[in-house]
Amino acid sequence: MLRYVTRRLVMLLGIVFVISVGSFYLIHLLPGDPAVVILGTGATPANKAALFKQLGLDKPIYLQYFTWIGNVIRGNMGTSFISQSSVAATIRAALPIDLEIIVLSQLLAFVAAIPMAMRSARKPDGPLDRVLGASSFTLLSVPPFIIIVLLVLFVSIKLGIPHTGPSSYVTFASDPIGNLESLALPAFTLAIGSFVVYYRVLRSDLIATLQEEFITMARSKGISQRRIMWRHAFRPSSVALLGAASVNIGGLLASGFVVQYLLAIPGLGYTLISAINTSDFLLVQGIVLTVSVGVVLINFIFDFVINIVDPRISRE
Amino acid sequence: MSNVANEFSLLEETLLIEKPEKTEPLGILFWICVGWIGVNVLAAILANVLPMKNPLFEDYNAINVGPGLHHLFGTDDLGRDIFSRVVFGSRVSIAVGVGAMVIGFGVGAPLGMLAAYKRGRFDTVLTTFMYVLLAFPAIIATIAVLSFWTPRALLKIIVVIGLASVPLVYRVIRTATLNVATKDYIIAAKVQGATDRRILIKELLPNIAPIGVSFLLIGIATVITLEGALAFLGLSVNPPTPSWGNMINEARTVLAQNPWLVIFPSLALCLFLLCLNFIGDRLRTHFDVTEVKL
Amino acid sequence: MSESEKLLVVKDLATTFATAGGLVPAVGGVSFDLERNETLGIVGESGSGKTVLSRTIMGLQPRANVTVTGSARVNGFEVVGASEKEKRQIWGTEVAMVFQDPMTSLNPVMRIGKQIDEALRVRMGMNRAAARARAIELLELVGIPSPAQRYDAYPGQLSGGMRQRVVIATALACSPKLLMADEPTTGLDVTIQAQILNLLDELKDRLKMSVILVTHDLGVVATRTSRIVVMYAGRIVETGSTREVFYHHRMPYTRALLESSPKVSNHPHTRLATIPGRPPNLLKLAQGCSFAPRCAYATDRCHQERPELQPAAEPGHSFACWNPLPTTRGVAAP
Numbered sequence: 006m007l008r009y010v011t012r013r014l015v016m017l018l019g020i021v022f023v024i025s026v027g028s029f030y031l032i033h034l035l036p037g038d039p040a041v042v043i044l045g046t047g048a049t050p051a052n053k054a055a056l057f058k059q060l061g062l063d064k065p066i067y068l069q070y071f072t073w074i075g076n077v078i079r080g081n082m083g084t085s086f087i088s089q090s091s092v093a094a095t096i097r098a099a100l101p102i103d104l105e106i107i108v109l110s111q112l113l114a115f116v117a118a119i120p121m122a123m124r125s126a127r128k129p130d131g132p133l134d135r136v137l138g139a140s141s142f143t144l145l146s147v148p149p150f151i152i153i154v155l156l157v158l159f160v161s162i163k164l165g166i167p168h169t170g171p172s173s174y175v176t177f178a179s180d181p182i183g184n185l186e187s188l189a190l191p192a193f194t195l196a197i198g199s200f201v202v203y204y205r206v207l208r209s210d211l212i213a214t215l216q217e218e219f220i221t222m223a224r225s226k227g228i229s230q231r232r233i234m235w236r237h238a239f240r241p242s243s244v245a246l247l248g249a250a251s252v253n254i255g256g257l258l259a260s261g262f263v264v265q266y267l268l269a270i271p272g273l274g275y276t277l278i279s280a281i282n283t284s285d286f287l288l289v290q291g292i293v294l295t296v297s298v299g300v301v302l303i304n305f306i307f308d309f310v311i312n313i314v315d316p317r318i319s320r321e
Numbered sequence: 322m323s324n325v326a327n328e329f330s331l332l333e334e335t336l337l338i339e340k341p342e343k344t345e346p347l348g349i350l351f352w353i354c355v356g357w358i359g360v361n362v363l364a365a366i367l368a369n370v371l372p373m374k375n376p377l378f379e380d381y382n383a384i385n386v387g388p389g390l391h392h393l394f395g396t397d398d399l400g401r402d403i404f405s406r407v408v409f410g411s412r413v414s415i416a417v418g419v420g421a422m423v424i425g426f427g428v429g430a431p432l433g434m435l436a437a438y439k440r441g442r443f444d445t446v447l448t449t450f451m452y453v454l455l456a457f458p459a460i461i462a463t464i465a466v467l468s469f470w471t472p473r474a475l476l477k478i479i480v481v482i483g484l485a486s487v488p489l490v491y492r493v494i495r496t497a498t499l500n501v502a503t504k505d506y507i508i509a510a511k512v513q514g515a516t517d518r519r520i521l522i523k524e525l526l527p528n529i530a531p532i533g534v535s536f537l538l539i540g541i542a543t544v545i546t547l548e549g550a551l552a553f554l555g556l557s558v559n560p561p562t563p564s565w566g567n568m569i570n571e572a573r574t575v576l577a578q579n580p581w582l583v584i585f586p587s588l589a590l591c592l593f594l595l596c597l598n599f600i601g602d603r604l605r606t607h608f609d610v611t612e613v614k615l
Numbered sequence: 616m617s618e619s620e621k622l623l624v625v626k627d628l629a630t631t632f633a634t635a636g637g638l639v640p641a642v643g644g645v646s647f648d649l650e651r652n653e654t655l656g657i658v659g660e661s662g663s664g665k666t667v668l669s670r671t672i673m674g675l676q677p678r679a680n681v682t683v684t685g686s687a688r689v690n691g692f693e694v695v696g697a698s699e700k701e702k703r704q705i706w707g708t709e710v711a712m713v714f715q716d717p718m719t720s721l722n723p724v725m726r727i728g729k730q731i732d733e734a735l736r737v738r739m740g741m742n743r744a745a746a747r748a749r750a751i752e753l754l755e756l757v758g759i760p761s762p763a764q765r766y767d768a769y770p771g772q773l774s775g776g777m778r779q780r781v782v783i784a785t786a787l788a789c790s791p792k793l794l795m796a797d798e799p800t801t802g803l804d805v806t807i808q809a810q811i812l813n814l815l816d817e818l819k820d821r822l823k824m825s826v827i828l829v830t831h832d833l834g835v836v837a838t839r840t841s842r843i844v845v846m847y848a849g850r851i852v853e854t855g856s857t858r859e860v861f862y863h864h865r866m867p868y869t870r871a872l873l874e875s876s877p878k879v880s881n882h883p884h885t886r887l888a889t890i891p892g893r894p895p896n897l898l899k900l901a902q903g904c905s906f907a908p909r910c911a912y913a914t915d916r917c918h919q920e921r922p923e924l925q926p927a928a929e930p931g932h933s934f935a936c937w938n939p940l941p942t943t944r945g946v947a948a949p
Contacts, residue, residue: 016453019453020453020456020457023453023457024457027457027462028465031465031466031469032469142598142599142602143595145598146542146591146594146595146597146598147591147594148546148549148550148590148591148594149550150549150550150553150566150569151549151569151587151590151591154569154572154573154576154583154587155583155587157573157576158576158580158583162576162577217719218714218715218716218719218720219719219720219721219722219723221675221714221720222712222714222720222721222722222782222785223722223733224675224699224706225673225675225706225707225711225712225786226706226707226711226733226734226737226738226785226788226789227702227703227704227705227706227707227708227734227737227738227789228703228733228734228737228738229703229737230699232737236725236733237722237725240724240725241722241723241724254458255458255459255460255461256460258458258460258461259460259461259464259550260550262464262554263550263553263554266553266554267573277464277468278554278555281464281468281469281556282555284469286469289465289468289469290465293461293462293464293465296458296461297457297458297461297462300458300461301456301457301458304456314724315723315724316724316769316771317723317724317769317771
């Protein structure tokens with residue numbers, strides 16, 4: 006176990022390094038003068054001079070990287086030449102919104118997917134399983150940006166439910182109820198996409214697990230169906246579920262970007278799109294780096310959890 | 322079906338009866354989906370010669386008109402015909418979906434097959450490299466590159482998404498090839514002195530083709546979804562060129578006045594994706610391919 | 616002894632699977648009974664329906680596409696037709712099963728102690744500490760060294776023989792009156808096999824249980840059972856006391872089975888006899904004796920009419936055959 010974790014940790018560091026290099030060289034991979042790209046609409050001579058100083062553009066490129074990564078590790082991602090505000094501070098303000106949406110959506114998705122998958126797996130090809138199977142397969146083909154637009158169309162426009170439409174976001178600190186209301190549709194949108202995947206993965210794994218001999222053995226102890234499902238079938242079946250959730254994180258962030266963009270919720274996604282539209286390179290770079298490292302870290306944590314859930318994996 | 326399979330596992334060992342050949346018929350729904358995809362692709366190719374309104378023509382006398390005889394799906398807020406925009410819009414989605422997968426499979430599939438067949442250091446190095454790339458969230462990387470690689474043209478989008486899909490294709494094809502390459506008849510062919518090229522093309526390729534095709538279809542659907550999301554965020558082809566994603570993006574500002582504007586491209590996109598997914602899924606169960614996770 | 620006092624009474628028990636290929640009569644009308652504190656052997660080749668029979672007696676058959684008729688009464692409880700909920704009342708406490716393959720019958724992601732004390736906590740209402748103490752006791756009973764440490768092990772950390780001991784401990788948790796052992800040693804090394812069988816034997820006397828030993832290996836049942844049921848194609852073809860079946864069998868199949876199992880008394884390099892042909896396809900059973908196609912003594916009658924069980928010389932011994940082997944009674948047993 007310890008060896009396994011160490012190996013994964015080394016790999017994690019390697020990946021984070023590659024991501025940081027990728028984010029840093031992004032600017033050099035693209036055609037054009039880096040200074041002009043970075044400064045975008047704010048390419049004044051004064052700014053150019055400041056940029057040279059901030060990034061050390063006169064030095065060799067690997068030194069530039071070390072200067073940059075050193076600053077990033079200390080929490081300094083530079084100051085935007087467009088908005089004149091600290092990139093790190095902007096990200097720190099936006100990130101909690103993404104996390105809130107994702108956590109809410111995952112709670113919804115798991116709470117719905119687990120019991121439904123269990124009911125389906127109990128009678129595969131039964132009426133409930135067929136209905137859930139067909140509807141989840143259909144939902145698999147509905148992208149989140151369509152779900153959110155349709156939800157806004159029907160819930161906030163046709164039904165006129167307040168605090169759900171665009172630009173109705175309020176912070177949790179100022180109005181907790183209003184905050185949850187404004188994030189209801191985003192969370193629900195992300196939850197649908199996750200639910201479909203989790204339900205399908207868990208269902209098929211549960212069906213396979215329920216055919217195992219140790220389930221028959223558990224039955225022969227005279228314990229209830231419910232207990233067999235939760236104690237014996239769920240845990241060995243949840244490895245694929247956790248794997249799916251782990252893979253899903255990147256998609257969730259992207260879906261989060263889409264809903265924030267539509268509803269003008271000032272999370273990372275909305276900030277990213279605004280930054281792209283104003284050619285605010287440093288902010289884009291900062292967000293890309295943060296999000297990528299975040300995804301990799303979350304995947305690492307999931308990996309660890311999967312090992313605890315199924316001790317067979319790290320022994321192999 | 323799964324219930325029956327359950328009994329068989331018990332029966333096989335205890336009763337020694339032969340398991341009947343499992344043939345999952347493709348079904349009528351499969352062919353309907355194939356037909357729908359065919360119609361869409363044909364319409365996209367022939368859009369210029371079909372008797373349709375100009376998708377870019379702005380008719381200020383017919384703004385936000387509902388569906389009717391003159392404008393089948395109605396018009397948008399600039400008076401453009403939604404039906405012809407939906408048809409022309411499919412071109413972007415199909416081109417990106419197919420183009421990106423051509424790149425993804427063109428690079429990823431041969432590498433995956435070779436790695437699984439050769440094994441050894443070549444495999445180790447390449448696989449480690451691909452897994453590192455795979456850990457990098459592809460969606461974020463795509464957004465990052467496209468956001469500053471301006472102006473955004475169709476070809477750039479295809480290349481970026483295509484390259485981003487390489488590690489995924491590599492992994493699927495490598496796993497599929499590994500399963501086949503260790504089979505006895507492949508080893509037998511090697512022992513008999515068949516050339517590598519012959520084994521790869523004559524023995525391995527036909528065996529992994531079903532997995533490849535079903536993954537290809539599901540991959541196209543995934544890429545189209547991604548392109549739709551990029552277009553929705555304004556990061557795909559520039560307006561006024563219609564695409565399903567940017568039509569939905571444009572529609573969001575006039576959602577209350579003209580819901581048709583969002584409903585038709587959404588419907589077109591979802592149906593197209595549904596058919597692709599369905600065909601891919603059916604092919605997979607038909608060829609009895611074990612679950613390959615996307 | 617009256618019927619009601621018997622621990623197990625099986626009458627005309629039949630299990631039919633509905634498969635894509637048609638109806639499969641896995642068990643085709645079986646009757647026998649079992650006294651308290653007795654060990655019964657059920658013997659047959661793979662495919663003879665012995666595993667399905669043992670699961671049907673417990674009511675553990677798969678839940679879909681199966682029809683069970685007849686009767687199986689475990690300590691007065693009718694298993695056939697009982698709901699899963701009703702059967703739970705007897706599972707573990709009246710009848711428990713030792714499964715065939717300890718590699719698959721233990722939950723791989725659950726600590727073995729938890730698997731043993733689960734039944735204690737759920738069925739006997741013990742608290743955590745009491746259940747743990749009892750589980751450790753059980754581990755010790757089945758001969759697992761340093762049981763307190765093993766309590767927290769996962770099945771993957773134990774050898775096959777140790778795992779099978781855990782399976783036995785789990786089955787014994789609620790002190791069942793009847794223990795079904797379905798090929799309990801098939802997956803194990805030969806040296807471990809004897810240990811496990813001796814353990815079952817010893818536990819049977821200590822805990823005053825009855826044991827049904829299901830196996831394909833006559834050597835396994837020879838010294839450990841008082842009676843034997845020989846099965847072929849889902850039916851009983853011969854049954855009687857172990858001694859009678861071994862030395863005075865009348866059914867050619869029983870003899871074939873005996874000749875095909877190794878004996879210690881054989882000279883080195885003795886060639887084992889094999890039974891010609893294959894076990895029958897249950898989807899296409901002939902109307903006559905199922906063994907007829909492979910039987911050296913088969914006549915036209917054997918191919919057309921199915922023989923019923925008929926009593927042999929000794930009470931309790933019966934066989935199903937039109938052309939039984941000549942009786943060897945009166946001849947001195949070897």
